[in-house]
Amino acid sequence: MRRFVIVGHNVDPEGEFALNDLCGGAGRLDILLRCVSSAFFLSHGLRRDVEVFLHLPGQRAPSATGTPERGGHKTVRFCGRELRYLNPDERSTAALVRTALLKKLDGDKELPSTPGIYVSRTDLDVLVNTLPGPVWLAEDGEIWPAGGLSPDSTFYLSDHHDFEPRERDILGLVGAPRISLGPASLHSNQCITVVHYLMDGGWAQRPPKNIQNMSP
Numbered sequence: 001m002r003r004f005v006i007v008g009h010n011v012d013p014e015g016e017f018a019l020n021d022l023c024g025g026a027g028r029l030d031i032l033l034r035c036v037s038s039a040f041f042l043s044h045g046l047r048r049d050v051e052v053f054l055h056l057p058g059q060r061a062p063s064a065t066g067t068p069e070r071g072g073h074k075t076v077r078f079c080g081r082e083l084r085y086l087n088p089d090e091r092s093t094a095a096l097v098r099t100a101l102l103k104k105l106d107g108d109k110e111l112p113s114t115p116g117i118y119v120s121r122t123d124l125d126v127l128v129n130t131l132p133g134p135v136w137l138a139e140d141g142e143i144w145p146a147g148g149l150s151p152d153s154t155f156y157l158s159d160h161h162d163f164e165p166r167e168r169d170i171l172g173l174v175g176a177p178r179i180s181l182g183p184a185s186l187h188s189n190q191c192i193t194v195v196h197y198l199m200d201g202g203w204a205q206r207p208p209k210n211i212q213n214m215s216p
Contacts, residue, residue, distance in 0.1 A: 002199060003154040004039050004192055005053040005127055008032045009161045013056040013074040015101030019094050026094065031159045033090040033097070034189035038196075040080060041088060047196075052078040053131075054097065055124055057164075075122040076100045076113075083116030125170045128156075134176035137191055141178030144198055149179075155195055157188045 010027030011017070017026035022033065032054050039052045058072035076097055078086075086093065100113035110120035128134055133153035156163075156171060163171070181194045 001049055001051060001152055002047075002196075003051045003053065003131055004035065004195075005055060005124075005131070005154060005156045006032055006035045006188060007055045007057065007124065007156075007158045007163065007167060009057060009159055009164070011054075011056045013058045013072050013101060015098045017098065019091055019098070022090060022094055028159055029094055029097070030090055031188060033093045034187070035157070035192055036078060036086075036093055037088055037090075038189040038192040040078070040083065040086060046080060046083060046086065048080045048083075050080040053127060054078075055122075055127065056101075057124070057167075073121060073123055074101060074105075075120050075127065077110070077118045077120070079116045079118070081116070085114055086116070124167060127154075128170050128174050128176070134171065134174055136171045136176040136178045137181065137195075138178040139180055139185060141180040144179060144181065149199065151199070153199075155192075157191055159188060 008027065008029065008031070011029050011032065012027060017029065019026075022028075022030040036052055036054070039050050040046045054076040056074050056076075058074070085096065096114055096117055100117050100119040103111050103113055103119050105111060105119065105121055108121050110118045110122070112118050131154040133150045135149060135153050135155045137155055137157050156176065158167075181191055186194070
């Protein structure tokens with residue numbers, strides 16, 4: 001199973017946003033929706049061996065001691081094996097996400113929403129410590145390992161913001177390797193496309209037939 005966890009810092013976990021303003025009032029939900037599309041869609045079908053987790057931390061509120069506390073966080077999980085009603089357009093996917101976020105949750109229990117989509121109050125530290133093979137995608141990380149990565153890997157990305165210090169600490173504590181996908185700064189959804197290419201075998205296993213020698 002290949003997994004992607006994308007943190008959307010500005011999206012309202014309560015689902016209080018309009019579908020006609022995904023770039024603004026929805027807290028750049030559009031970025032997360034493009035990640036969902038890149039993770040699942042093939043030319044004529046869906047990747048069924050993929051899961052996507054949209055983690056929405058919510059707002060930090062000061063506690064009685066003045067220390068910021070996390071509140072209202074939610075995680076929306078897309079399970080490729082069960083997905084139905086997922087279409088390439090962002091608006092319909094946003095409607096699926098909002099439907100999940102509007103569910104009334106009972107504690108930490110994960111609830112089903114539409115087929116293949118679930119919602120819970122699972123926090124990032126729980127995801128990092130329970131999902132196998134954490135990999136931290138970072139522009140200043142090490143190059144992709146020559147031997148590849150485990151097929152049962154979980155890739156962590158952020159939206160248009162960098163990971164917050166708390167999130168970096170969580171990933172660091174489990175020893176998640178910091179992997180770079182190249183010198184260019186890519187959008188999160190582009191990173192997912194590159195990861196799929198490399199995990200599928202990429203250039204090393206299927207070089208283009210019309211390219212024989214690339215050495216000078």
